[in-house]
Amino acid sequence: xxxxxxxxxxxxxxxxxxxxxxxxxxxxxxxxxxxxxxxxxxxxxxxxxxxxxxxxxxxxxxxxxxxxxxxxxxxxxxxxxxxxxxxxxxxxxxxxxxxxxxxxxxxxxxxxxxxxxxxxxxxxxxxxxxxxxxxxxxxxxxxxxxxxxxxxxxxxxxxxxxxxxxxxxxxxxxxxxxxxxxxxxxxxxxxxxxxxxxxxxxxxxxxxxxxxxxxxxxxxxxxxxxxxxxxxxxxxxxxxxxxxxxxxxxxxxxxxxxxxxxxxxxxxxxxxxxxxxxxxxxxxxxxxxxxxxxxxxxxxxxxxxxxxxxxxxxxxxxxxxxxxxxx
Amino acid sequence: xxxxxxxxxxxxxxxxxxxxxxxxxxxxxxxxxxxxxxxxxxxxxxxxxxxxxxxxxxxxxxxxxxxxxxxxxxxxxxxxxxxxxxxxxxxxxxxxxxxxxxxxxxxxxxxxxxxxxxxxxxxxxxxxxxxxxxxxxxxxxxxxxxxxxxxxxxxxxxxxxxxxxxxxxxxxxxxxxxxxxxxxxxxxxxxxxxxxxxxxxxxxxxxxxxxxxxxxxxxxxxxxxxxxxxxxxxxxxxxxxxxxxxxxxxxxxxxxxxxxxxxxxxxxxxxxxxxxxxxxxxxxxxxxxxxxxxxxxxxxxxxxxxxxxxxxxxxxxxxxxxxxxxxxxxxxxxxx
Numbered sequence: 001x002x003x004x005x006x007x008x009x010x011x012x013x014x015x016x017x018x019x020x021x022x023x024x025x026x027x028x029x030x031x032x033x034x035x036x037x038x039x040x041x042x043x044x045x046x047x048x049x050x051x052x053x054x055x056x057x058x059x060x061x062x063x064x065x066x067x068x069x070x071x072x073x074x075x076x077x078x079x080x081x082x083x084x085x086x087x088x089x090x091x092x093x094x095x096x097x098x099x100x101x102x103x104x105x106x107x108x109x110x111x112x113x114x115x116x117x118x119x120x121x122x123x124x125x126x127x128x129x130x131x132x133x134x135x136x137x138x139x140x141x142x143x144x145x146x147x148x149x150x151x152x153x154x155x156x157x158x159x160x161x162x163x164x165x166x167x168x169x170x171x172x173x174x175x176x177x178x179x180x181x182x183x184x185x186x187x188x189x190x191x192x193x194x195x196x197x198x199x200x201x202x203x204x205x206x207x208x209x210x211x212x213x214x215x216x217x218x219x220x221x222x223x224x225x226x227x228x229x230x231x232x233x234x235x236x237x238x239x240x241x242x243x244x245x246x247x248x249x250x251x252x253x254x255x256x257x258x259x260x261x262x263x264x265x266x267x268x269x270x271x272x273x274x275x276x277x278x279x280x281x282x283x284x285x286x287x288x289x290x291x292x293x294x295x296x297x298x299x300x301x302x303x304x305x306x307x308x309x310x311x312x313x314x315x316x317x318x319x320x321x322x323x324x325x326x327x
Numbered sequence: 328x329x330x331x332x333x334x335x336x337x338x339x340x341x342x343x344x345x346x347x348x349x350x351x352x353x354x355x356x357x358x359x360x361x362x363x364x365x366x367x368x369x370x371x372x373x374x375x376x377x378x379x380x381x382x383x384x385x386x387x388x389x390x391x392x393x394x395x396x397x398x399x400x401x402x403x404x405x406x407x408x409x410x411x412x413x414x415x416x417x418x419x420x421x422x423x424x425x426x427x428x429x430x431x432x433x434x435x436x437x438x439x440x441x442x443x444x445x446x447x448x449x450x451x452x453x454x455x456x457x458x459x460x461x462x463x464x465x466x467x468x469x470x471x472x473x474x475x476x477x478x479x480x481x482x483x484x485x486x487x488x489x490x491x492x493x494x495x496x497x498x499x500x501x502x503x504x505x506x507x508x509x510x511x512x513x514x515x516x517x518x519x520x521x522x523x524x525x526x527x528x529x530x531x532x533x534x535x536x537x538x539x540x541x542x543x544x545x546x547x548x549x550x551x552x553x554x555x556x557x558x559x560x561x562x563x564x565x566x567x568x569x570x571x572x573x574x575x576x577x578x579x580x581x582x583x584x585x586x587x588x589x590x591x592x593x594x595x596x597x598x599x600x601x602x603x604x605x606x607x608x609x610x611x612x613x614x615x616x617x618x619x620x621x622x623x624x625x626x627x628x629x630x631x632x633x634x635x636x637x638x639x640x641x642x643x644x645x646x647x648x649x650x651x652x653x654x655x656x657x658x659x660x661x662x663x
Contacts, residue, residue: 003518189384192341193354202352204341211521219346231346259411276518276607277622 003211008278009287011053011210015045015266016291018069021078024295025068025085029245033303034085036098041069043208043240046265047172048073050213050235051140054221060108060126060139062119065100066172066239067112070142075107078298088305095308096316108137116177117147120156120169127165127230138166138224140217146177148191157230161198164229168220171234172207178243179251192234200230207235208265211272240264329481330376331369332424332451334417334444335362336436337384339459343522349582350460355384358435358458361470362390365433368474370398372652374481377403378429380420383412414443421447430481431638433473438464438510438545438613445495445509445635452480452490452636460524460581460614463510463543468640476640479647486650489643493558494537494597495634498610498618499627508612509635511536511546512628515609515616523615526580528568528587532605535595535628536564545614548577554592558637563595563630580614595630602627 022042029038041048044066052061052073063070071081076092084091084102092102103111110126113119123141130137147153148171160167171191175182182189195202201220205212213235220231238260242249249257273279335358344350362379369377379387387405394400406423410416417440424432425448432451434444437459444453454473455465480486498506516530525531525546538558539550550556550564552575569590578584595601603610603626610618610626620626647653654660 189337189355190341196352196354201345202341203343203345204338205343205522209521211519212523215522216343216346219343223346272519272619275621276619278518 003214005278007053008273009283011049011214012266012269012273012284013287013291014049014053014073015210015269016288017078017294018045018048018072019266020291020295021072021081021298022068024299025082026241026245028299034099035087036100038085038099038245039066039243040239040241040245041066043260043264044172044174044237045069046210046213046269047170047207047235047237048142050210051142051168051170051217053214054217055108055138055140058108058135058137060110060123060137062110062123062126062139062141063112064119064142064144064147064172065112065114065116066144067100067102067142071102071104071109071112074109076102076104076109078294079301082298082302083305086302086305087307088302089308089312090301090305094312094316096312110139117143117150117152119143120147120150120152121159123167123169124156124159124165127160127167128163130166131163136166136225138168138221140168140170142170142172144177145171145173145175145182145191146180146185148194149177149186157198157200157232160230161200164227166224166227167230168217168224169230169232170217171232172237173234174237174239176239176243176252179247181251190234192232195232198232200232202232202234204234204236207237208263208268210265210269237265238263328375328428330378330427330429331374331477331481332378332380332420332429332432333362333365333387334380334420334432334434334436334440335382335386336417336440336443336458337382337386338412339436339440342460342524344460344524344526344580347524347526347583348460348580351581353458355386358386359389359393361435361456361458362386363394364470365474365477366390366394366398366403368471369478369481370402372475372478372482374478375402378424378427379403379405380416381405381408381410382416383410414439417443418447421445421451424448425451431477433477434465436465437462439615441465441635442507442509442613445507449633449635452487452638454638454640463538463545463547464613466640472640476638476643479652480638480643483647483650483652486643486646489639489646490636491559491639492632493634493637494561494563495631496535496537496563496612497629497631498612499600499629500618500620501624506610506612506618507631508535508537510538510613513546513611514603514605515611516605517609517616518607518619520609520616520619523617524580525611525614525616526583528579528585531568533603534566534568535601535630536566537630537634539564544578544581546579548579549575549587549589550592552577553589554594561597561632563597565593565595565601567591597630597632600627600629
């Protein structure tokens, strides 16, 4: 498939937004400015961007504990995201969610999720809602290789399969469930092998190649919108950091880390854009500078934002919608 | 030593053609089963040793482990070599097997897998078993029979009369040989290798074929419907896609049947260099986007008669029957 220059450069920009945002977050966390936990998305940028470049605003995603990249790729604003990480009142969840619970229903972001495998059934539910409402919206469910061993994997994909729901299940196989390598937590090597058990297509792609991810998801989304049901796309990738910030990562051989860093997605994409003369070096440099500036503004916005008021602690605990439903 | 080799691709049969077409799904557990049957077949005719390529899934190790109570496991080993989980592993394993003196090499994968193998060795006769997507070069062969044939050939040099030499297409970029194709090479306007497979013919300008048989799947089916060409025929086929000519109905991928406009068709003469005019773009080899050609690059394709050696199973089994290699104490059988 031919791809337009604007789209290719936008993919590059989005990947750089994730890369520079996440790099800055790791620094700020180390400085003690960000409370709670942070699970860095560094190294996996091509999966989120290649996937979300196929989605429209009204499509949905369910994210994971490692969700910053998904949210940025789906249109999340850096200011509100950084403020949320800082626990500030201007954040996406008024500073009460933090890294693992950022959501914005208006952008179709049904939430990052602190529960491993928590997204499968939410995605099936969103898909069912779209089907009942006869909308052509598609839901993408991001999950990791470790989550594919959870019971919700079966429940969510089975329902989506039985009811031909418009859901695309995107496995970010970064080869580790926390500190446990894939070979120690499952007998198979390719999570896509499991698709056959649900009677749906399963495909494995290079998750560090944004074009490869884009092409595979494009076909899966097309299939879902046409009412042909769900697909399982496995993207082989690697996280540059530990499971969480502060993880010593002594369970990964240095050689393996270096091999994967040599295949990191942004440098590869940048090189291809220049080799195929899609753009000039200065165009990419300009994007890099704009994004770096945008991230610094987000840090400033977060630092200057107010803390939530004490009474906020008891707000938003229960939804007001219950009365509407029962009335 | 009469030894054989097995190269099984753990990644075959997983690409995007499960979404854009109706590609076969063969999971790695089934590939382990096939490797087991290959081992049992070859050991049944007393092959001295079986070498298996290591891979990230451990197809060979798992097959040996499953058979450990039934066979002499000292006669089967996984090669001691580093792997990186890419197609380079197949080429490196083939080269190592050639240096060891392996007599016959069984491959498991699709056209792309066999291309990768032949980058490492063009000398060892191949028995290509299909476990991939587009399968023109490999065949659907029962593993037990393939193991028997490989074992018989390793022990009986006279059976190598059943080996046939195929052609290949050499791909040059800036006058350097960079790749080859066993079945087809396709020029496309696409800019990226991406998910590798070729399924949208809108961007394809030319198709070069070493063979074109009406029963083929994939892009060689285009030629098969138009100007059939046997794998052993010395010529190749060049098709220019586009309007102004006729239209061919062909199965370009599993379950994907398309009407394709063909503007021009001509035979390729071995050794003649054909320059690729449309750049930038991609050259796809054996169904997979492989070589990126930039605006300032030059590219050309040449038909080379010195391609891989392939075992004609039917011929070898007929020879082995004629030589009584599968019959013991024939004189004790009562003929009526």
